Amino acid sequence: MSGQSIWDRLENIPREILYGILLVVFVIPMVFPLGLPVPISSNVETWYDTIEALPPGSVVMIDFGYSGGGEPELGPMAVAVYKHLFRKDGIKVVAMSTSIEGTQLWDRAMDEIRPESYDAVYGVDYIHIGYIAGTETAMAAIGTDLRATTSTDYHGDSLSQFSIMDGINGAEDFDLLICYTTGGDQSEGWVRQWVTVYGTDYMCSVLAMMVPTMLPYQDAGQIISVTSGAQAGEMESLVRVPARGIKSADVITLTHILVIIYVLIGNVAALMKRGGNS
Amino acid sequence: MLILIWVFILYGMERAKKELPRFRRLTGLDALPEMVGRAAEMNRPLHFTTGLGSLTTTVAPQLVAGLAVLAYVAELCANYGVKMIYSVYQAQVMPIATELMKDAYVKAGKPEEFIPEDQVRYLSGEQFAYASAVQGIAERERPAANIMIGPFYAESMLFAETFNRIGSIQLAGTARGYQIPFFAVICDYLLIAEEIYAAGAYLSKDPITSGTIMGQDYGKIVALLLMLLGVLATTFGSSIITDLLGM
Amino acid sequence: MSITVRKTLPIVIVFVIAVVVMSDYFLVLPPVNDAGTSWTGSAVTSLQNWGIILTAFSLGFGAVNLFFFHSKHISRRTPDQWYYSLWLLIVVVIFTVIGVFLGPNSDQYSWLYNASYFALSATVYSSLGFYMTSGVYRALRVKNTESGIFLVVGLLVLAKNAPALTVYFPVLRDIVSFITGILTTSAQRGIMIGGALGAISLGIRTMTGRETGFLGKLTEEERGGAVG
Numbered sequence: 001m002s003g004q005s006i007w008d009r010l011e012n013i014p015r016e017i018l019y020g021i022l023l024v025v026f027v028i029p030m031v032f033p034l035g036l037p038v039p040i041s042s043n044v045e046t047w048y049d050t051i052e053a054l055p056p057g058s059v060v061m062i063d064f065g066y067s068g069g070g071e072p073e074l075g076p077m078a079v080a081v082y083k084h085l086f087r088k089d090g091i092k093v094v095a096m097s098t099s100i101e102g103t104q105l106w107d108r109a110m111d112e113i114r115p116e117s118y119d120a121v122y123g124v125d126y127i128h129i130g131y132i133a134g135t136e137t138a139m140a141a142i143g144t145d146l147r148a149t150t151s152t153d154y155h156g157d158s159l160s161q162f163s164i165m166d167g168i169n170g171a172e173d174f175d176l177l178i179c180y181t182t183g184g185d186q187s188e189g190w191v192r193q194w195v196t197v198y199g200t201d202y203m204c205s206v207l208a209m210m211v212p213t214m215l216p217y218q219d220a221g222q223i224i225s226v227t228s229g230a231q232a233g234e235m236e237s238l239v240r241v242p243a244r245g246i247k248s249a250d251v252i253t254l255t256h257i258l259v260i261i262y263v264l265i266g267n268v269a270a271l272m273k274r275g276g277n278s
Numbered sequence: 279m280l281i282l283i284w285v286f287i288l289y290g291m292e293r294a295k296k297e298l299p300r301f302r303r304l305t306g307l308d309a310l311p312e313m314v315g316r317a318a319e320m321n322r323p324l325h326f327t328t329g330l331g332s333l334t335t336t337v338a339p340q341l342v343a344g345l346a347v348l349a350y351v352a353e354l355c356a357n358y359g360v361k362m363i364y365s366v367y368q369a370q371v372m373p374i375a376t377e378l379m380k381d382a383y384v385k386a387g388k389p390e391e392f393i394p395e396d397q398v399r400y401l402s403g404e405q406f407a408y409a410s411a412v413q414g415i416a417e418r419e420r421p422a423a424n425i426m427i428g429p430f431y432a433e434s435m436l437f438a439e440t441f442n443r444i445g446s447i448q449l450a451g452t453a454r455g456y457q458i459p460f461f462a463v464i465c466d467y468l469l470i471a472e473e474i475y476a477a478g479a480y481l482s483k484d485p486i487t488s489g490t491i492m493g494q495d496y497g498k499i500v501a502l503l504l505m506l507l508g509v510l511a512t513t514f515g516s517s518i519i520t521d522l523l524g525m
Numbered sequence: 526m527s528i529t530v531r532k533t534l535p536i537v538i539v540f541v542i543a544v545v546v547m548s549d550y551f552l553v554l555p556p557v558n559d560a561g562t563s564w565t566g567s568a569v570t571s572l573q574n575w576g577i578i579l580t581a582f583s584l585g586f587g588a589v590n591l592f593f594f595h596s597k598h599i600s601r602r603t604p605d606q607w608y609y610s611l612w613l614l615i616v617v618v619i620f621t622v623i624g625v626f627l628g629p630n631s632d633q634y635s636w637l638y639n640a641s642y643f644a645l646s647a648t649v650y651s652s653l654g655f656y657m658t659s660g661v662y663r664a665l666r667v668k669n670t671e672s673g674i675f676l677v678v679g680l681l682v683l684a685k686n687a688p689a690l691t692v693y694f695p696v697l698r699d700i701v702s703f704i705t706g707i708l709t710t711s712a713q714r715g716i717m718i719g720g721a722l723g724a725i726s727l728g729i730r731t732m733t734g735r736e737t738g739f740l741g742k743l744t745e746e747e748r749g750g751a752v753g
Binding site: 280283284287288291332334336338339342343357368369370391400402403406409410419435436438440442455459460463464470471472474475476487490491492493494497498501516519 | 527547551576579580583584586587588590591593645646649650652653656657659660661663664674713716717718719720722723724725726727728729730735749
């Protein structure tokens with residue numbers, strides 16, 4: 001390190017320092033929320049409007065296709081959307097999982113949502129039909145013949161005993177499909193297996209890094225709205241159920257600003273070093 | 279369109295039997311001998327992974343593409359005397375990879391140097407357990423080169439950054455668009471999307487696989503023409519192309 | 526085993542099933558039943574269900590493999606490895622016993638999952654943020670024109686993804702919408718088309734027996750023949 005100028009050091013800041021400052025910036029707004037403004041983007045508005053426009057009696061399929069690692073990002077979005085659906089009269093919500101952890105994560109979401117506070121009854125207003133292996137094979141099978149693919153809910157109770165499942169046999173009986181996933185296989189698979197074949201209305205919420213890759217489907221009209229889990233704060237604002245998402249928005253803002261500062265420091269240092277050498 | 283592509287590919291395969299098509303340079307693949315040579319000079323192993331691929335999912339083509347490169351790299355490593363470590367995510371891939379690597383060592387005349395228990399490592403079928411195990415291999419064994427070709431998910435960044443930190447030279451390739459930016463930012467060499475499918479043909483000079491790449495390219499030309507016609511038609515108010523494609 | 530059993534028969538099976546599935550996707554082949562479903566429809570439904578069963582079976586297969594692999598390490602007392610393998614197998618047994626006897630939806634299983642696997646999974650996933658930070662700090666440097674453009678675009682996208690900044694600088698939204706909606710999306714479309722064509726060509730090679738990787742090890746003689 002001796003003989004190194006300040007610009008050398010700023011150009012090669014050790015990872016430990018970068019991570020340490022980042023950690024502090026993560027923690028402070030979680031402990032002391034700053035209440036920074038959260039604008040509503042057009043895709044989140046579209047998502048909200050689509051659900052608002054659902055008439056009573058509509059049936060919604062939700063795929064809990066994310067893993068435990070994605071729960072901090074997608075969980076708040078899933079919770080806010082469920083609360084929105086439960087607030088509307090007469091909407092039936094059928095959940096399934098193409099992720100093996102989906103049922104545990106659905107339980108976590110239900111603990112946070114507390115459906116009873118919305119007078120939602122399991123088996124009447126909402127249900128979970130379990131984890132179905134095979135990703136696209138599962139999607140295709142459920143779309144073609146749900147009853148042949150699974151005859152029980154995720155507890156193992158027969159679907160025929162639940163009034164919510166009356167008249168629901170396949171993709172054509174659903175008015176809206178929603179997918180939360182950390183894997184592109186699910187988000188793109190639903191386009192191939194349900195949207196292309198049955199024309200089902202479809203919205204998906206994915207990790208922020210996946211959004212650019214999903215945008216072509218939105219532009220082509222195959223997905224109504226693609227949002228990222230990081231926009232959960234916006235959804236919570238619209239639905240008026242502030243929770244983890246709004247809190248995360250402060251963290252996202254500050255950490256992004258910090259990364260911008262890091263990049264600028266690195267570039268200024270490199271430029272000054274080059275200027276000094278020449 | 280699908281039938282047309284089928285015809286192109288079958289035509290390409292037949293034509294390639296008479297004359298091998300020429301490929302543009304793929305810097306990443308040309309650098310493979312350099313990467314193996316670096317590992318030999320530094321007396322450190324080479325790490326290879328084909329990511330989270332399974333032969334029964336939609337990402338199977340990427341896994342197969344990765345295995346094609348594995349065979350080539352295994353032969354290079356056998357010739358140079360470099361220890362190659364292949365990290366396995368899906369158990370079903372293990373026997374195939376073991377056979378490919380064993381064949382490579384036999385071809386190099388060094389079958390006794392291949393130790394499957396040490397060189398073909400089944401780590402875990404869980405994404406982050408697998409990712410942590412690969413990071414552990416990187417930290418403990420400090421490979422001089424890291425090759426990642428196949429379907430990768432969130433662990434791509436973990437791998438790329440960890441191997442970069444220990445000073446490995448890296449080649450990455452995936453057709454999963456979500457992860458290409460991460461590899462592009464960190465890795466020394468990159469294969470984007472269909473370049474990984476061409477990798478097997480590029481390295482092996484096999485007429486059949488080379489022919490399919492040629493057929494694919496004809497399919498791409500047709501797709502480009504249709505896009506151009508579609509844009510022009512839509513601009514002038516006609517939906518003939520979109521109707522034709524049934525969209 | 527003869528070449529017919531090891532190579533020809535599997536390829537014929539792959540070819541026939543692929544043709545049936547593709548036909549069902551694109552066509553309605555007679556005979557059609559009263560519900561308007563082609564005979565291929567019921568065949569495909571069965572195949573899809575078999576596929577689900579096979580995938581579920583492969584999960585168990587993975588667990589068995591795990592046992593074999595780590596048992597070897599324990600029995601050989603592999604240095605720096607055997608105790609980790611032992612702990613892994615103990616945890617697998619605990620999860621399996623609780624899952625089977627109390628059910629995967631029981632409070633005990635949920636507690637175990639939340640306290641261990643979920644916490645670890647979320648932690649490792651979150652570490653991505655740190656890796657991305659150091660990666661971006663090193664990579665977004667101006668060295669030439671292309672890297673300069675890369676830097677500017679990267680900074681704009683970072684700024685737009687900070688929610689509060691778009692409130693104070695609404696122009697960020699329009700600029701980044703153009704970048705992601707027009708430039709990035711076009712590039713992604715190209716990558717997707719290329720990737721799809723590559724997958725199609727591999728499918729055709731597999732169906733016509735020219736791609737035999739999935740069959741495992743074949744002799745030179747077996748590799749020479751092909752179907753179609």
